[in-house]
Amino acid sequence: MSRRFTPKIVTANRLREGDVVYLTADDRWSAFHNEAELIEDEAHAQLRLLHAAAQKLLVVGPYLADAKPGANGPEPTHFREEFRTRGPSNYNHGKQADLAS
Amino acid sequence: MYSYSDFDEAFVRTRVAQFTNQVERRLDGSLTEDEFRPLRLMNGLYLQLHAYMLRIAIPYGSLNPGQMRQLAHIADTWDKGYGHFTTRQNIQFNWPKLPDVPAILGALADVEMHAIQTSGNCVRNVTADHFAGAAADEIADPRPYAELLRQWSMDHPEFQFLPRKFKIAITGSPNDRAVTRAHDIGLRMVRNAAGEPGFEVIVGGGLGRTPMVGMTVRDFLPEADLLPYVEAVLSVYNTLGRRDNKYKARIKITLHETGKDEITRMVEAEFARLRPLFGGNDQKLLADIREAFAPPAFRDAPIDAYDAFYSADPVFRAWADTNLTRHRNDQYAIVTVSLKAHGKTPGDATSAQMRLLADLAERYGHSDLRISHEQNVILPHVHKSDLPTLHAALVQAGLGTANVGLLSDIIACPGMDYCALATARSIPVAQELASHFEALKLEHEIGPLKIKISGCINACGHHHVGHIGILGLDRAGVENYQITLGGDGTEDAVIGEKTGPGFAYDEIVPAIERILRAYLGLRLEPSETFLQAFKRVGMDPFKAALYETEGAQHAA
Numbered sequence: 001m002s003r004r005f006t007p008k009i010v011t012a013n014r015l016r017e018g019d020v021v022y023l024t025a026d027d028r029w030s031a032f033h034n035e036a037e038l039i040e041d042e043a044h045a046q047l048r049l050l051h052a053a054a055q056k057l058l059v060v061g062p063y064l065a066d067a068k069p070g071a072n073g074p075e076p077t078h079f080r081e082e083f084r085t086r087g088p089s090n091y092n093h094g095k096q097a098d099l100a101s
Numbered sequence: 102m103y104s105y106s107d108f109d110e111a112f113v114r115t116r117v118a119q120f121t122n123q124v125e126r127r128l129d130g131s132l133t134e135d136e137f138r139p140l141r142l143m144n145g146l147y148l149q150l151h152a153y154m155l156r157i158a159i160p161y162g163s164l165n166p167g168q169m170r171q172l173a174h175i176a177d178t179w180d181k182g183y184g185h186f187t188t189r190q191n192i193q194f195n196w197p198k199l200p201d202v203p204a205i206l207g208a209l210a211d212v213e214m215h216a217i218q219t220s221g222n223c224v225r226n227v228t229a230d231h232f233a234g235a236a237a238d239e240i241a242d243p244r245p246y247a248e249l250l251r252q253w254s255m256d257h258p259e260f261q262f263l264p265r266k267f268k269i270a271i272t273g274s275p276n277d278r279a280v281t282r283a284h285d286i287g288l289r290m291v292r293n294a295a296g297e298p299g300f301e302v303i304v305g306g307g308l309g310r311t312p313m314v315g316m317t318v319r320d321f322l323p324e325a326d327l328l329p330y331v332e333a334v335l336s337v338y339n340t341l342g343r344r345d346n347k348y349k350a351r352i353k354i355t356l357h358e359t360g361k362d363e364i365t366r367m368v369e370a371e372f373a374r375l376r377p378l379f380g381g382n383d384q385k386l387l388a389d390i391r392e393a394f395a396p397p398a399f400r401d402a403p404i405d406a407y408d409a410f411y412s413a414d415p416v417f418r419a420w421a422d423t424n425l426t427r428h429r430n431d432q433y434a435i436v437t438v439s440l441k442a443h444g445k446t447p448g449d450a451t452s453a454q455m456r457l458l459a460d461l462a463e464r465y466g467h468s469d470l471r472i473s474h475e476q477n478v479i480l481p482h483v484h485k486s487d488l489p490t491l492h493a494a495l496v497q498a499g500l501g502t503a504n505v506g507l508l509s510d511i512i513a514c515p516g517m518d519y520c521a522l523a524t525a526r527s528i529p530v531a532q533e534l535a536s537h538f539e540a541l542k543l544e545h546e547i548g549p550l551k552i553k554i555s556g557c558i559n560a561c562g563h564h565h566v567g568h569i570g571i572l573g574l575d576r577a578g579v580e581n582y583q584i585t586l587g588g589d590g591t592e593d594a595v596i597g598e599k600t601g602p603g604f605a606y607d608e609i610v611p612a613i614e615r616i617l618r619a620y621l622g623l624r625l626e627p628s629e630t631f632l633q634a635f636k637r638v639g640m641d642p643f644k645a646a647l648y649e650t651e652g653a654q655h656a657a
Contacts, residue, residue: 088518
């Protein structure tokens with residue numbers, strides 16, 4: 001019996017800035033989790049991860065993270081990934097500040 | 102304070118040039134991330150959750166004002182205007198951009214600083230008692246030995262690829278403020294029967310996933326034997342230490358797998374071989390280094406102003422009672438500047454605060470600054486007559502918090518707000534605990550208490566040796582906090598005991614309050630500290646307070 005595949009997104013950090021980014025269906029790296037491509041198929045996930053890993057001049061450390069569909073696009077399921085969409089909780093730094101304007 | 106020799110200067114500059122070139126090659130694609138990663142880690146550059154992080158070594162926690170100002174300059178120019186002082190007496194910048202890092206390292210080299218060996222499987226920054234050279238209880242200043250160890254371990258060809266990282270801590274006092282028993286090698290200064298100073302050598306201590314108090318392998322090591330003996334320990338570890346399993350690679354595991362007697366035998370044999378090879382140059386070097394740490398020219402002046410302020414000003418008195426420590430010169434005091442303002446991030450200082458501390462050190466502190474493993478800043482030599490003015494300046498800059506050694510003087514690792522390894526947040530737990538008990542106005546009544554929080558099992562927040570330790574874990578996708586009680590990081594080091602099941606993020610502050618209310622109820626008198634009370638009554642009353650109340654609430 002095969003386990004059901006949990007939907008995934010591809011995420012990484014930008015090489016130069018270190019910012020958290022997400023791979024979109026049209027091959028961009030977006031700062032927004034909800035713009036990520038939600039991958040429902042395991043084989044496709046591996047292909048997208050390979051595609052991400054090949055972009056050595058853009059990103060570092062791409063990996064697949066669990067996600068779920070939401071009203072405005074994919075949402076994180078784990079608190080770690082939720083924190084990565086925002087930034088730290090002790091200061092208004094990172095995405096929560098940079099993307100607010 | 103020690104100044105770089107031509108050799109140090111050339112070595113650090115060469116490394117900056119090398120790393121500058123490596124960054125260029127990474128950015129143009131000549132180096133892959135797999136190739137670059139070990140190179141950046143050798144230079145203290147990590148990639149964390151939201152950004153890069155640069156960890157800068159502060160050898161044995163000592164800084165001069167020029168260095169502190171340069172850290173402020175780096176914070177303003179290439180980061181977000183602040184820095185985070187760590188439990189390893191280092192400073193971390195949380196937001197550097199990769200193309201800027203070579204310039205940051207250049208700016209550090211300008212003030213004789215660097216980020217070398219702050220990561221990787223090598224000898225890390227040697228830590229020391231933050232009251233070194235000032236403490237009344239000191240046998241000798243540990244910094245010359247720490248500097249000797251720094252020079253010896255820096256780029257040591259035999260020890261760049263150890264089985265795992267290696268941490269050495271040293272204290273010159275019988276009262277251990279450097280947690281020497283929780284380091285790979287701990288050196289604690291003692292005197293032998295003839296009254297000569299030497300070291301108790303403790304090996305195999307460490308926190309992390311397998312917390313252990315170190316074992317004493319030598320009760321008394323003559324100070325002249327320090328370097329060959331430490332080299333012998335490293336050498337035996339380098340041969341025996343496991344490289345097949347990261348979790349069994351630290352020397353504490355080697356010690357337990359091989360046995361203390363056998364390790365000691367091997368170390369002594371290696372020491373006998375190495376000792377004659379040290380022809381005395383190490384001792385010449387030590388003598389030169391010692392000159393650099395000569396005590397400052399202490400002022401001889403009346404201290405009436407201090408006494409008058411102490412009697413007249415309750416705010417000053419409260420601060421003096423908690424934040425001052427006895428200096429070996431009676432006219433002086435050791436000032437601990439708290440980086441733990443209630444509700445703020447433990448260990449963080451803004452660039453403005455760093456500049457003020459540099460100015461105050463220059464004006465009132467013989468130009469000496471220290472970073473403690475408890476994430477505070479120390480002015481080790483302040484004449485008592487200057488304390489009222491100093492205190493007023495600190496208060497204006499948000500640095501006058503009178504809480505050293507109390508509940509809100511919490512150690513917290515960066516946790517999942519920054520760290521890629523973390524399993525839960527620690528900073529907001531520290532912030533809420535401090536704010537909560539400040540609102541209750543309970544912390545002075547509770548008295549001396551060390552709370553230490555780690556956001557993962559690696560225990561950077563030293564939770565095992567906290568009187569109350571808090572460990573943040575990921576339990577089925579939810580933050581969960583495990584409590585340990587009775588830990589102690591002093592010369593009587595003890596690993597704390599787990600209370601039982603952990604608590605959710607929003608339950609952890611009330612849980613700590615239940616423990617402390619139980620303590621207030623059962624202590625024999627106000628002078629019985631939490632740790633003393635715990636040693637007397639054991640775990641049961643605290644367990645009852647933690648879990649039975651909870652059960653009753655659930656039943657209701």
